[in-house]
Amino acid sequence: xxxxxxxxxxxxxxxxxxxxxxxxxxxxxxxxxxxxxxxxxxxxxxxxxxxxxxxxxxxxxxxxxxxxxxxxxxxxxxxxxxxxxxxxxxxxxxxxxxxxxxxxxxxxxxxxxxxxxxxxxxxxxxxxxxxxxxxxxxxxxxxxxxxxxxxxxxxxxxxxxxxxxxxxxxxxxxxxxxxxxxxxxx
Amino acid sequence: xxxxxxxxxxxxxxxxxxxxxxxxxxxxxxxxxxxxxxxxxxxxxxxxxxxxxxxxxxxxxxxxxxxxxxxxxxxxxxxxxxxxxxxxxxxxxxxxxxxxxxxxxxxxxxxxxxxxxxxxxxxxxxxxxxxxxxxxxxxxxxxxxxxxxxxxxxxxxxxxxxxxxxxxxxxxxxxxxxxxxxxxxxxxxxxxxxxxxxx
Numbered sequence: 001x002x003x004x005x006x007x008x009x010x011x012x013x014x015x016x017x018x019x020x021x022x023x024x025x026x027x028x029x030x031x032x033x034x035x036x037x038x039x040x041x042x043x044x045x046x047x048x049x050x051x052x053x054x055x056x057x058x059x060x061x062x063x064x065x066x067x068x069x070x071x072x073x074x075x076x077x078x079x080x081x082x083x084x085x086x087x088x089x090x091x092x093x094x095x096x097x098x099x100x101x102x103x104x105x106x107x108x109x110x111x112x113x114x115x116x117x118x119x120x121x122x123x124x125x126x127x128x129x130x131x132x133x134x135x136x137x138x139x140x141x142x143x144x145x146x147x148x149x150x151x152x153x154x155x156x157x158x159x160x161x162x163x164x165x166x167x168x169x170x171x172x173x174x175x176x177x178x179x180x181x182x183x184x185x186x
Numbered sequence: 187x188x189x190x191x192x193x194x195x196x197x198x199x200x201x202x203x204x205x206x207x208x209x210x211x212x213x214x215x216x217x218x219x220x221x222x223x224x225x226x227x228x229x230x231x232x233x234x235x236x237x238x239x240x241x242x243x244x245x246x247x248x249x250x251x252x253x254x255x256x257x258x259x260x261x262x263x264x265x266x267x268x269x270x271x272x273x274x275x276x277x278x279x280x281x282x283x284x285x286x287x288x289x290x291x292x293x294x295x296x297x298x299x300x301x302x303x304x305x306x307x308x309x310x311x312x313x314x315x316x317x318x319x320x321x322x323x324x325x326x327x328x329x330x331x332x333x334x335x336x337x338x339x340x341x342x343x344x345x346x347x348x349x350x351x352x353x354x355x356x357x358x359x360x361x362x363x364x365x366x367x368x369x370x371x372x373x374x375x376x377x378x379x380x381x382x383x384x385x
Contacts, residue, residue, distance in 0.1 A: 062262075090290065
């Protein structure tokens, strides 16, 4: 993608965050359905490009309850995943963060970490949030690594919360507060 | 049915439809009710009231009724309105609310209209405003409440000062009223200053 046609919204070192491009809906569908990628996200229902298109169309309200970005990898010149805020609550000033690196061969490179860090900064400095939360399933080592490296702390364990691969497993809830984040970034 | 009995039943009926949201001493802030559309219409057209409320368009009953319709299914509203209900007289006497609510910047404009002029000068707007401001800071988590008052509206200027609003600035010749341009005085109140008052 050419620099001047690319809709960079937030710039990072290796990546940029872009608004969702509806033309990429087939790539999005591939990631959302991919068995390995969806393993820990608990997408148990198949998702078609039409479903995704519809989801985008519903995104009309202001202030936004959910915000989605594509993660664009500068060197590879392609989008490699999503990062999102869900259930943004403007009275409680809190939101739920979620990251997905859809291109499996890029796992283990801390791209998710970089995306999450950019998102957290955006949330605290632009959306005026006070608390950002995230969750991960206990066996999901990759997510737990990202979550810890961005400075989130374990807040809750929901025991046997999720039905996964034939058994019930724990869901871990993490959070970070603006005050803590400001301290970390001094 | 005698006139008296009918009146009493009307008043009791009134109570059934009154849903206080925030309770005060002389007044409650209640949810709007389309039953009161005719009163609201009267206030919006009444020359005395509309002079200060700045309604320059005539309002039909149909137009006013539409305002009582359910809001579109949105998560967050950009305005919140209450009817000011006088407890002793058991009647709605005005309207108060926040408009231009900005949820990310956490500020909103407060407005209040006492539609029945016999209730002017009795501290009603002040009481209603206190309830509204408290709601804005402690329930909506607002950071700043704004208000704009044009110069001839001396009562509102005084009320704003009594409530602790500070003058932020003057928008010169911002309003055209009765053939003349008038300044609008911008007032602001911050959550940090409001809490101090309560203590």
